[in-house]
Amino acid sequence: MDNQRAKKNRKWVKILIPYFFILPFLIAYAVFFAYPAIYSFVLSFFKYKGYGKAAFVGFNNYIALFKYSFFWTSLKNTIFYFATHFIPVMLAAFSFALAMHSRLLERCQSFFKPILFMPQIIPTVAAALIFKIMFSTNTGAINQAFGINVKWLEDSSILKWPVVIMIVWRSIGWYMVIFMAGLTTVNDELTDAARIDGAGYWQTVTKITIPVMRPIFFFAFVTDAISSFKIYTEPNILLTSKGRGSSVPEAQPFMNLITNNIRGGNFGSASAAGWILFFLILVISLVQLKLMRGGNTE
Amino acid sequence: MTKQRIEKTILIVILAFSALLAVIPVVLMLLNSFKTASELARNSWGFPKTWTFENYKNLQTYN
Numbered sequence: 001m002d003n004q005r006a007k008k009n010r011k012w013v014k015i016l017i018p019y020f021f022i023l024p025f026l027i028a029y030a031v032f033f034a035y036p037a038i039y040s041f042v043l044s045f046f047k048y049k050g051y052g053k054a055a056f057v058g059f060n061n062y063i064a065l066f067k068y069s070f071f072w073t074s075l076k077n078t079i080f081y082f083a084t085h086f087i088p089v090m091l092a093a094f095s096f097a098l099a100m101h102s103r104l105l106e107r108c109q110s111f112f113k114p115i116l117f118m119p120q121i122i123p124t125v126a127a128a129l130i131f132k133i134m135f136s137t138n139t140g141a142i143n144q145a146f147g148i149n150v151k152w153l154e155d156s157s158i159l160k161w162p163v164v165i166m167i168v169w170r171s172i173g174w175y176m177v178i179f180m181a182g183l184t185t186v187n188d189e190l191t192d193a194a195r196i197d198g199a200g201y202w203q204t205v206t207k208i209t210i211p212v213m214r215p216i217f218f219f220a221f222v223t224d225a226i227s228s229f230k231i232y233t234e235p236n237i238l239l240t241s242k243g244r245g246s247s248v249p250e251a252q253p254f255m256n257l258i259t260n261n262i263r264g265g266n267f268g269s270a271s272a273a274g275w276i277l278f279f280l281i282l283v284i285s286l287v288q289l290k291l292m293r294g295g296n297t298e
Numbered sequence: 299m300t301k302q303r304i305e306k307t308i309l310i311v312i313l314a315f316s317a318l319l320a321v322i323p324v325v326l327m328l329l330n331s332f333k334t335a336s337e338l339a340r341n342s343w344g345f346p347k348t349w350t351f352e353n354y355k356n357l358q359t360y361n
Binding site for chain 1: 302305306309310312313314316317319320321323324326327330338339340341342343344
């Protein structure tokens with residue numbers, strides 16, 4: 001009897017030992033990710049001010065958000081920031097990666113690579129502040145350099161574009177590095193064989209390099225979509241002025257909906273907004289997955 | 299000039315222009331760190347007229 005029990009115990013120990021080794025991660029994951037995520041999901045169905053008793057309100061937080069006009073403004077702004085920066089960033093990053101990889105630039109690439117990557121190593125807040133100096137109306141570098149007087153950060157019809165310019169400036173280097181890593185996965189034998197068969201440079205790129213790099217494109221597109229739906233720092237620092245005190249509501253991204261609710265003590269609404277954002281990102285990623293898979297003929 | 303040389307020159311010109319655009323904000327940040335606040339308002343573009351290291355000195359006592 002005892003022998004059998006000892007055997008059973010040993011089996012359990014064998015199963016549990018690996019979990020023991022990853023215990024530090026598991027604890028951190030449970031405390032700092034799983035618990036807050038579940039807690040915020042539960043909270044999104046309650047009206048809770050941070051103190052006192054939480055009252056269950058069902059889907060009212062979500063319904064109230066959908067009826068709130070700022071919800072749609074901020075959603076529109078987030079999608080605007082995503083849609084406007086996406087194509088220029090990906091095109092430029094891929095072209096730069098191709099240029100760095102080409103045989104034309106032998107030694108020059110070690111000069112251009114770090115310079116094109118540099119915007120990425122500047123902290124976002126510092127970069128936003130320098131862009132604010134560049135785009136401000138009376139004291140701005142751009143207005144002074146060209147002798148013009150455009151209200152870049154005040155005219156509500158154009159104030160989103162400096163933000164887009166800054167996002168493009170910041171992201172190109174990052175995706176260039178990712179695409180450069182992707183280009184090294186393209187087997188030289190494939191491109192050489194195509195060259196021997198008489199394909200030109202652009203034919204090799206469009207018919208071989210791009211199809212082979214499909215997973216890298218998928219990775220880049222999805223990470224870019226995720227990070228741009230969570231955009232917060234750039235528009236808020238760039239568009240905050242001393243006179244206004246906060247950034248303009250017409251240009252605020254979706255994350256402001258969450259921070260405004262937290263600041264107002266509506267933790268339930270903030271959680272609901274957070275979960276709406278989560279589902280938006282999930283849907284965008286799944287749509288991209290579907291599109292990238294759909295075109296795959298191999 | 300062969301075709302390859304022309305292609306190389308065009309490529310380098312384009313890259314140099316892009317690199318310039320990438321580097322301008324960073325250089326501007328560096329140059330502006332040597333200007334006083336009142337000079338920054340008047341002259342946020344270009345080299346500082348009088349180089350000041352006050353900003354760096356003030357950082358050490360900043361809290």
